[in-house]
Every structure is written in structure tokens, then in C-alpha cells.
Amino acid sequence: RAKELGGRRVEVFAAHMHADVVRRLELAADLQRALLENQFAIEYQPVVDLATSRVTAVEALVRWVRGGTFVPPEQFLGPAEDTGLIVPLSEWILREACREVAAWRTSSWDIGLSLNLSSRQIMAPRFVETVESALTESGLPPSALTLEVIEEMLVEDAEETITRLSELRRLGVRLAIDDFGTGYASLALLRQLPVDMIKIDPSFVSGLGGDETLTLLTRTIVRLGHDLGLIVVAEGIERPEQLELLREMGCTRGQGFLVARPMAARGVDALMCTSLSSLHSGV
């Protein structure tokens, strides 16, 4: 009896696995088609200077509209990474975002661009050359580009990854550690990579005011960043009291739904026309 039950359980498991494999293959094929048919778009989320409310940069966030439905990045970035499709996709995002941000820059609005990197993208042949050529072709100055990495990217091929990123930094490109504080190696990463910026993970910001430990940790990260001479960005600001506390802590930059939601390119166009390109929604 036990054997019978066990056997059935294996069957159920196999059927489940089969469905999973089929779904993954379908997703991979859909991603391939999406790339060919240009179903991807970029949204830009403003990053502001918390003291002046000026928009200092925009972070490019990829969007996939699959047959009229929006697919969250968390659902397709993994499969795109596994299939290698992340490499051509990332190159498109890089070139498109550099081109758009270069066009928004004026003498009075020197906004920068923040881009999220994937490990496979960094390890792709000619990664450094691709970034260089995107900068040259768009006319975006290297100092206006910030490349965001998370520590998971340094788990495999750490040495080569650090070499490539350091090479880009020597060209004047800035480096940021994204989701800072969530991984066990956040501090070690500061020693391994020549970074310019840390982005405090929303899990800290969400507890500001309500949770004593998270508030204390956020304050400590802000101080640490400043002591190291880094730009500190707080991510995921949703409530006015979080913003107030961050300002009081001396955090220099912020990003979050309270400040501005990710927006299509025409949204940034409109922003460019508002006075001083400052955001006033609660900021």
C-alpha cells in the first residue's frame, strides 16, 4: 500500500514537473518572439535630491507587454537570464535608454541614467565595448551613467565581473550597489568593488518610523555611506513620514512611489518642461 501511494505521488510529481517544463519552454519561445517583435518598453523612475526635490537621474525599468497583459520583470528576467536572451534584451535597453536620456539632457538639466545589470550581461563577450559604444553613439557622457549591481552577481566569476566593472569605472561610468543591506555580503562588496553609490533596500525604508530596529539600521547605513564618501539613495519611499525621517538623517537622494512612479518616456518629456524639473508630490 505504501509503495502504491508512493508510486502515485511520484506520478503526480512528474506530471507537475512536466507542466512546469512546458510552461518554461513556452515562456522562452514567447520571450524570443517578444524580442523580435519589439514587445518591450522602458519605464523611467525619477531619483530626486531630497534637499532640493530636483530630479538627478532616472532609473530605467524594463517592461514586457505580452498580448495586452503586463508581465512583471520578476517573472521574465529569470527565464531571460537562463536562456541567454537577457543579453540582447539588455543591449537594447542600454542603447535605447542612453539615447533617450541623452536627448533629455540640457544645460540646465543634467540628469543621469541608472541601469540595472544582469550577471550574464556583464559576462557577455564585448560587454565593456558595448557600453562604450552605447555612450559614444548616444553622446551620453560616461559620468551620467550609473550601473547598478547586486551582490549575487559576484557569486560566480567574481574576479572577471569586478575586472569588467572596474574597467568601466575607469572610463568615468559610476557604479551602484542596488538593494543594499539585504545580502550577507553587502559590506564585503564595498571592499571588492570601487562603488560610488549605495541604494538602500525598500525593506529598510518601509519600517522607518514604525520599527525601531529598521530605523536605526537605516540611519547607520546612511552614515556609513556618507563616511565612505558615497551617494546614498533610499528606495521605496511611500509615506511622508519616511521622507521626513530620511531628510532628517541626511540621506541625500530618494526614489519611491511618493516621489514619482516609474513612467513612460513621454512622462519624462513632460517632467522636463515643469519648472526646474522638480517634483512636488509630497517632496
Ligand code: C2E
Ligand atoms: P530594482 O532595481 O530594485 O528596482 C526598483 C523596483 O521597485 C522597481 O520594480 C520599481 O517599480 C519598484 N518601486 C519603486 N518605487 C517603489 C515604491 O515606492 N514602492 C514599491 N513597492 N515599489 C517601488 P520593477 O520595475 O518591477 O523591477 C523589479 C526589479 O527587476 C528591479 O529591482 C531590478 O532588479 C529588475 N529590473 C528591472 N528592470 C531591469 C532591467 O532593465 N534589467 C535588469 N537586468 N533588471 C531589471
Ligand code: MG
Ligand atoms: Mg535598480
Ligand code: MG
Ligand atoms: Mg533596489
Ligand code: MG
Ligand atoms: Mg530589487
